[in-house]
Amino acid sequence: MNILIAEDEKSIANSLEKNLTEEGFNTKIAVNGEEAISLVKNNNFDMLILDWRMPELTGLEVCKILRGSGFDKPIILLTALSDVEKKVNALNCGADDYITKPFSFEELMARISAVLRRYQKAHNIILFDDFKLDLINHSLVTPTEKIKLPEKEFELLKYFLENKGVIVNKETLCRDVWELPFTPNTNLVEVTVKNLRRKLEEYSEKKYIKTVYGEGYIFLTE
Amino acid sequence: MNILIAEDEKSIANSLEKNLTEEGFNTKIAVNGEEAISLVKNNNFDMLILDWRMPELTGLEVCKILRGSGFDKPIILLTALSDVEKKVNALNCGADDYITKPFSFEELMARISAVLRRYQKAHNIILFDDFKLDLINHSLVTPTEKIKLPEKEFELLKYFLENKGVIVNKETLCRDVWELPFTPNTNLVEVTVKNLRRKLEEYSEKKYIKTVYGEGYIFLTE
DNA sequence: AATAAATATGAAAAAATTTTAATAATTGTT
DNA sequence: AACAATTATTAAAATTTTTTCATATTTATT
Numbered sequence: 001m002n003i004l005i006a007e008d009e010k011s012i013a014n015s016l017e018k019n020l021t022e023e024g025f026n027t028k029i030a031v032n033g034e035e036a037i038s039l040v041k042n043n044n045f046d047m048l049i050l051d052w053r054m055p056e057l058t059g060l061e062v063c064k065i066l067r068g069s070g071f072d073k074p075i076i077l078l079t080a081l082s083d084v085e086k087k088v089n090a091l092n093c094g095a096d097d098y099i100t101k102p103f104s105f106e107e108l109m110a111r112i113s114a115v116l117r118r119y120q121k122a123h124n125i126i127l128f129d130d131f132k133l134d135l136i137n138h139s140l141v142t143p144t145e146k147i148k149l150p151e152k153e154f155e156l157l158k159y160f161l162e163n164k165g166v167i168v169n170k171e172t173l174c175r176d177v178w179e180l181p182f183t184p185n186t187n188l189v190e191v192t193v194k195n196l197r198r199k200l201e202e203y204s205e206k207k208y209i210k211t212v213y214g215e216g217y218i219f220l221t222e
Numbered sequence: 223m224n225i226l227i228a229e230d231e232k233s234i235a236n237s238l239e240k241n242l243t244e245e246g247f248n249t250k251i252a253v254n255g256e257e258a259i260s261l262v263k264n265n266n267f268d269m270l271i272l273d274w275r276m277p278e279l280t281g282l283e284v285c286k287i288l289r290g291s292g293f294d295k296p297i298i299l300l301t302a303l304s305d306v307e308k309k310v311n312a313l314n315c316g317a318d319d320y321i322t323k324p325f326s327f328e329e330l331m332a333r334i335s336a337v338l339r340r341y342q343k344a345h346n347i348i349l350f351d352d353f354k355l356d357l358i359n360h361s362l363v364t365p366t367e368k369i370k371l372p373e374k375e376f377e378l379l380k381y382f383l384e385n386k387g388v389i390v391n392k393e394t395l396c397r398d399v400w401e402l403p404f405t406p407n408t409n410l411v412e413v414t415v416k417n418l419r420r421k422l423e424e425y426s427e428k429k430y431i432k433t434v435y436g437e438g439y440i441f442l443t444e
Numbered sequence: 445a446a447t448a449a450a451t452a453t454g455a456a457a458a459a460a461t462t463t464t465a466a467t468a469a470t471t472g473t474t
Numbered sequence: 475a476a477c478a479a480t481t482a483t484t485a486a487a488a489t490t491t492t493t494t495c496a497t498a499t500t501t502a503t504t
Contacts, residue, residue, distance in 0.1 A: 124346065124358065136346065136357055150491055151373075186494050190451060195492095197452095213450065213501055372461055408464050412481060417462095419482095433481065435471055 001127060002026045002044060003112075006036035006059060007051040007078070016049065019105045024129075024222045033057025040066060044143070045073060046127060047116065049108075052079035052090075060093055067094035074115040078103075126161045128221050129204070133161060142203045152177070153196045160209065160219035169216030193217060223349060224248045224266060225334075228258035228281060229273040229300070238271065241327045246351075246444045255279025262288060266365070267295060268349060269338065271330075274301035274312070282315055289316030296337040300325075348383045350443050351426070355383060364425045374399075375418045382431065382441035391438030415439060 003025045007013040010031075017027045028043065030036035033054050040048070048066075050059030057065075063075050074096045079086065082100040090098045096115040099108060120126055124135040132141040138154040140147045149157065159168070159177050170189045174180045178188070197209055210218050225247050229235040232253075239249045250265065252258035255276050262270070270288075272281030279287075285297050296318045301308065304322040312320045318337040321330060342348055346357040354363040360376040362369045371379065381390070381399050392412075396405045419431055432440050 138360070152492065184493090187451080188493050191453085191493075194452060194454095211451065211500095374462065406463090409481080409483095410463050413463075413483085416482065416484095433470095436480065 001046050001129060002028070004028050004030060004036060004039055004043070004045045004048045006030040006033065006048065006054065006062065008032055008054045009051070012051075016105075016108075023109065033059065033062040036062050037065060040071060047074040047076070047112070047119075049076050049078060049112075050095075052077050052081070060090060060095075063090070063095050064093045074119045076108075076111055076115060126158070128161060128164070128208075129206070131203070133157060140199075140203075147199070149199070152192055153199065156192055156196055160217070164219050164221065167212050167216045167218045172216070223268050223351060224250070226250050226252060226258060226261055226265070226267045226270045228252040228255065228270065228276065228284065230254060230276045231273070234273075238327075238330075245331065255281065255284045258284050259287060262293065269296040269298070269334070269341075271298050271300060271334075272317075274299050274303070274308075282312060282317075285312070285317050286315045296341045298330075298333055298337060348380070350383060350386070350430075351428070353425070355379060362421075362425075369421070371421070374414055375421065378414055378418055382439070386441050386443065389434050389438045389440045394438070 001024070003020055005013055005016050005020075005027055007016065007029065008031050013029045013031070017029055020027050028039055028045075030039050033050075034057055036048070036050065037057070039045075048063075050062055052059040059077050059079075063077065066075070075094065076097045076099060077090045077095045078099050078101060079090075080101045087098050096118070097111050099111055116127065125141075126133040126135065130143050133139075133154075134141055134146070135158070137146075138149055138151065140149055140157070155177050156173070159173070171183050173189050174183045193209060197207075200208055206221075208219055208221065210220055212218055223246070225242055227235055227238050227242075227249055229238065229251065230253050235251045235253070239251055242249050250261055250267075252261050256279055258270070258272065259279070261267075270285075272284055274281040281299050281301075285299065288297070297316065298319045298321060299312045299317045300321050300323060301312075302323045309320050318340070319333050321333055338349065347363075348355040348357065352365050355361075355376075356363055356368070357380070359368075360371055360373065362371055362379070377399050378395070381395070393405050395411050396402045400410070415431060419429075422430055428443075430441055430443065432442055434440055
């Protein structure tokens with residue numbers, strides 16, 4: 001997950017970068033609007049955080065320009081000003097949300113989560129790290145290619161992503177993914193988990209699917 | 223495609239029914255709001271056309287009640303009144319569109335097409351007759367069951383539905399559905415078309431896929 | 445360390461899907 | 475009606491996916 005932070009105040013930018021990095025995001029900082037636009041052109045960001053008040057090109061103007069050129073990822077605008085007209089203006093220029101300084105990092109994270117959730121739902125995707133699960137085409141989209149998954153592997157990965165960070169046991173998987181009325185006396189879950197693990201390993205050295213001995217599996221992105 | 227017409231003026235109701243039937247829709251008429259609500263409860267309509275001004279329960283109130291109880295199909299409100307406040311009110315109560323009398327049937331049809339297109343896109347489905355192609359689960363949903371389609375049959379049916387009423391030839395299908403760089407010297411298209419025809423025949427006596435000799439296939443719903 | 449339970453792995457069997465190949469049937473032209 | 479081209483159908487071969495089965499490996503407990 002790649003986030004661009006466009007913020008001319010270095011202390012704020014660095015603090016945001018530090019906190020977002022700790023949450024598992026990859027971040028880049030642009031110190032002004034022009035640099036932001038240039039970075040967006042040359043990178044694949046999943047969302048933008050734009051400070052409204054920057055010299056030369058404001059965050060709002062960056063937002064307008066990017067939306068005008070077809071950029072469709074989530075944009076959050078940060079500003080010290082707080083009135084309804086500004087907010088309406090921001091949203092009319094294509095921002096997805098708008099946060100007034102000062103704000104807590106927790107609030108920013110909640111807003112980020114909300115706009116990403118909305119974006120994923122609107123586009124029928126589930127994002128994790130640099131991957132995207134395409135719910136329409138039943139494909140895993142990596143930075144370099146698009147792999148059509150066999151149906152059971154797709155369903156299993158989708159289930160894990162919808163239950164990220166939660167232990168799911170084999171009985172639950174048989175019921176919910178396989179839609180079986182009872183758990184069979186064979187290890188089809190283990191084998192399919194192995195096949196999915198193998199497939200993910202082709203594209204990342206991270207181990208996303210962890211076994212919790214005696215309990216089940218947990219999908220983790222950190 | 224099933225449409226409910228709630229309209230207390232018999233001549234209007236009958237005229238709408240006649241015209242919509244000629245366009246291939248199945249229609250039912252409710253003469254008042256109460257009957258409309260009852261019919262919605264006992265039928266599976268794909269959309270509603272509600273006259274705003276009916277005795278007792280107005281179309282607007284029917285709309286509010288149904289939306290309140292979770293009805294999520296498209297609703298078009300008809301009214302003789304024409305002012306912005308009424309329109310905002312209708313849309314705020316969950317109507318998808320709003321047409322002022324008098325209107326031409328052509329305009330109504332255009333509005334119906336627009337709201338149905340929006341509904342299908344929002345729900346990731348393609349409707350045809352009493353069927354629904356579920357683009358997320360790659361299933362054909364009939365009035366009685368939900369059939370998961372093998373991938374190639376799903377892709378072929380989706381392609382036909384996206385090109386309804388248009389002749390598509392075998393070369394195009396090889397390129398767009400099979401994603402082949404050239405047309406093979408085997409009859410895989412014919413065989414898959416046969417398989418899909420067979421599957422549709424299990425659920426309808428209508429022949430949707432017609433062969434245009436020497437040209438290709440055309441998917442028709444009438 | 446020994447033991448048992450749980451899980452991972454590899455191979456193969458079973459099932460499903462797709463494609464190929466052969467031939468029957470249909471269409472259009474002469 | 476004869477002929478050729480196109481399409482439909484059938485069966486089987488090929489391929490892919492899913493599941494089963496056997497066994498290796500890991501985990502936890504004593």
